[in-house]
Amino acid sequence: MEKLIARGAEADLILTDWNGLRALVKTRKPKRYRHPELDRQLRRSRTRAEADIIHRAKEAGVPTPLIYQVDPENAVIVMEYIDGVKVRDLVDKLGDEERTTLFHRIGGYAGTLHRAGVIHGDLTTSNIIKSGDRIVFIDFGLSEVSNEVEKRGVDLNLMNRMLTSTHYRHQEQLLEAFKVGYRETNPEAEEALQRMEEVARRGRYIEKN
Amino acid sequence: MIALGVESTADNLGIGVVAGDGRVLANVLDVHVPAEGGIHPREAARHHSECMGGAVRRALDEAGVNAKELDIIAFAQGPGLGPCLRTGATSARALACYLGRPLVGVNHCVAHVEVGRMATGAEDPLTLYVSGGNTIVSGYESGRYRIFGETLDIAVGNCLDTFARAAGLEYPGGPDIERWAARGEKLISLPYTVKGMDLSYSGLLTAVTAELQTGRHRVEDLCFSLQETAYAMLGEITERALAHTGKPELLLTGGVAANKRLGSIVRSIAEEHGAKPYVVPIRLAADNGAMIAWTGILAYNSGIRTPVESSHVNPNWRMDQVEIPWRS
Structure with missing residues (x-):
């Protein structure tokens, strides 16, 4: 049984049977538009980093898929298949209260990640899956290990940009709930949240009040 | 419907004349080339104000249009370099008041998208x-x-x-x-x-x-x-x-x-x-007046007007702050 379940921008995801387990095979495909050397280097380093950091996040207490096998040379990771719904597709279907609770929890996990020195690098609602009661963080392909406030700020800014571009109907509510959760798990939250605003202001053409 | 568009957000001074069906009748470009270094906003603005009169005249001549035949005056209201934006806005206001035509302020980034859609036929x-x-x-x-x-x-x-x-x-x-x-x-x-x-x-x-x-x-x-x-x-x-x-x-x-x-x-x-x-297409790729004129037409047809008293420029105007009624 093999089924292509997603063709992301970066990788193909194939659902398969792996030694009796339902597993996801994530293959970073070569990009024709990239110089072959640059392409190989990016795919290899991202595969390795993703596997390392998924472990690190899990140790910190943030739900992530289990890793079964890693092959950096071929840019392949075999991991646990998470059955659920992307938060991105869920936001508009929830009631007000559920939405707040969800983002409160997401903020909490984001705080835990940062406290553990993990920068997700692509912290958006497409990369968080609600699976039953679990909230699982996926796609650590752009992640890195760092305790720099700057990197935390950029990470948070990504989430806020996602709220502004895609979940604009509930942006304020979601950001507020996210911040509450983030503050609860991260003692250095204020500094990071402040940096998030600074990073946003640094962008092109922001009203500077 | 004929629109004149003034583009002056950075080093390009552009005057475009565009018809309501999207025909570009003229697209005059006058580029400020610094003697050394990058763009100096004040020097670029001085260039624009010195070349403005000639560029408008050339655009009208090329288009074969009399100034009195213009229906609207569109201008790039932001984002961009303050001094350059103000030079373009001042000229656009003067033209609009003198001719008694409505003024339409346009977001420069939105204009790049709209002219791309218009010229290529891309819809969404x-x-x-x-x-x-x-x-x-x-x-x-x-x-x-x-x-x-x-x-x-x-x-x-x-x-x-x-x-x-x-x-x-x-x-x-x-x-x-x-x-x-x-x-x-x-x-x-x-x-x-x-x-x-x-x-x-x-x-x-x-x-x-x-x-x-x-x-x-x-x-x-x-x-x-x-x-x-x-x-x-x-x-x-x-x-x-x-x-x-x-x-x-x-x-x-x-x-x-x-x-x-x-x-x-x-x-x-x-x-x-x-x-x-x-x-x-290359002729509409760089900053130009035709894209401003065209976006002005779209905005005007959706009921957007920019009264002179609220036509101040906004150097930090993000494109995602702009309502786009012509697509809804």
Whole structure:
């Protein structure tokens, strides 16, 4: 049984049977538009980093898929298949209260990640899956290990940009709930949240009040 | 319906005359070339004010239109360099008042998207807008152009221009870098900085300039490596945004759209995702007045007017703050 379940921008995801387990095979495909050397280097380093950091996040207490096998040379990771719904597709279907609770929890996990020195690098609602009661963080392909406030700020800014571009109907509510959760798990939250605003202001053409 | 559009957000002074059906009757361009260094806002503004009268006259002559036949005066209200914007706005106000015609303030970034749609026939594209001052991936969603990705610091064109200057190449940097890159062979490792759907060029610029100063590399290889790295980053965020939005079309617009390598990257990505690629024609790629006039027409037809008393320029006007009633 093999089924292509997603063709992301970066990788193909194939659902398969792996030694009796339902597993996801994530293959970073070569990009024709990239110089072959640059392409190989990016795919290899991202595969390795993703596997390392998924472990690190899990140790910190943030739900992530289990890793079964890693092959950096071929840019392949075999991991646990998470059955659920992307938060991105869920936001508009929830009631007000559920939405707040969800983002409160997401903020909490984001705080835990940062406290553990993990920068997700692509912290958006497409990369968080609600699976039953679990909230699982996926796609650590752009992640890195760092305790720099700057990197935390950029990470948070990504989430806020996602709220502004895609979940604009509930942006304020979601950001507020996210911040509450983030503050609860991260003692250095204020500094990071402040940096998030600074990073946003640094962008092109922001009203500077 | 005939509109006159004034573009003066940076170093280009553009006056365009466009008809209601999208025909570009005139598109006069007068570029300020600094004697040395980059754009000095005050010097560019002085250039614009000195050339304004002549450019308007030339545009009307080329279009074969009498000033009295103009129906609206559109101008780029932002974003851009304050002094340059104010010069264009002042002239647009004067024309509108003198002729007794309505004034329409236009967002410069929205205009790049709209002229791209008009010229290529793209209907609902994800747009990669790249120029000396901007690097933005946007798409229409519920009444606005939402920004999915953008540069966190300098624009790709700014990165290329600044490097070109350091390497003694021509301004603007893009075309000359592309010529030198064609003779490059070796890929020098440079910082590749993508953050989700955003990217950053300041580290790349610093690194490539430092490599140049070591004197260890051929300029051809540096241009090749800079171009490959800078455009691969653009390719990646564009691809992410395309996968994210599922838009059926991909449009490349802005001054850097003239680059052939970037065009081939965009086409390759579009093909990969089953989207239709579009590249804005060269004559409408760089900052120009026709795009302002055309967007002014769209806005005017949706009931938008900019009374003189609220026609102050906004150098920080983001494109995602603009209501787009003509698409809803």
